[in-house]
Amino acid sequence: MKCLIEIDTNAFAENYLGKWEVNQTDLRLNTLARKYHEMCEAYDRSVCTGKSEFDQCAMPVDYWERMRVSENARKVLKEICEEAEKEGFTSQQMHNAISNFRI
Template sequence: MNTAFANLYQGDFSLTESERRLSAAAEQYIAETEAYDRTVCTGPILKGSIMPTNSHERGLANRNAMRAMDRLCTQHPEFTRQQILREVSRADIRGPSL
């Protein structure tokens, strides 16, 4: 294969340092919120996450999630809240990293 073709059509798909930090922040958020949820929720575990059984548990989990997101945004001012939320969504879909 010639180098001109390779330069045009084959890319380097490794993450940048910024993307690695964003991904690590999202993984941290998921781990922290799930750990808290497991202390307050009594529902079933679906797709690896515990579910709240009533509105009180849901409220506790949601308040903690909002505080955790605020803390994460403060710790990582180089990313917007929207970027962090998007990466959390992606990380949640991917599942736990090994």
């Protein structure tokens, strides 16, 4: 049996599957978010004696380690937000990018 309707596959793909475009703003925010997470994880590994059983990331086991990790995370966040603001991003955009970051 022949199909009587011609289907424009490009139009179908654009209408129903979407068009993948890389947004340079999101790409840069994602790069800065990755930098934040990598810097924090590197410091955490130097301070923390525990590891998460789920993903093997460094995990603080006592008050002292938790305090050091939190101090560093605040310091790194401030540095990354300052870098982002120099590039024209708001701190809210940077916070959102860090929260939404997935490897």
